[in-house]
Amino acid sequence: MKLQDCQFIDANLIMYSVGSPHPLREPCRMVLKKIKDGLIQVVTNTEVLQEILYRFFSIKKPSLAALAYTSLVEICVEILPVTLHDMDLALELLKKYPDITARDAVHAATMIHHNIKEIFSADSHFDLIPEIRRIPPEL
Known part of the structure; x- marks a missing residue:
């Protein structure tokens, strides 16, 4: 399967699906x-995995961290690295669209890099x- 035939999956879909009750839990x-x-x-990148680990370990829920991490790795066709090229592109996206977050810019850059x-x-x-x-x- 070609990467451009896949969709990227963000951390929040996994986090809402396993975390505390939330209106987006069932849709996710x-x-x-x-x-x-x-x-x-779907594909994702290593930064999404880092987000999951950071969030759940910061709220002292290591079992949810492991569940979310493993679940995401299992469903992805590929886990993309975040490269210097991606970071350079993220910087350009942040300059161009100042209302986005750095993390979102990294994900978007990874996506653009891989079409x-x-x-x-x-x-x-x-x-x-x-x-x-x-x-x-x-x-």
Whole structure:
């Protein structure tokens, strides 16, 4: 499978699906089920894995960290590295779109580098980057 035929998956889909009750929990779980059933092919990057570990270990929930991390690794076609090229592109995106976060810029840069056009994310900041298209879990 070519990477450009995949969608990128953001950390928040996994975190909402395993974390505390939240209105996005079920929509995120429905997307993840479609991925597990092979209806959707996804990739992510190493920074997303870092986000998951950071978040759950910072709130002293190591078992959720392990569950979320393992679940994401298992469903992804590939885990992309974050390279210097990606970081250079992230810097350019931050200059061009000052209302996005650095983390979102890194994900978008990884996507652009690999010609991945869509991201599953609850984060509306991605809507500010016209080079990619966000697919919210509610769809």
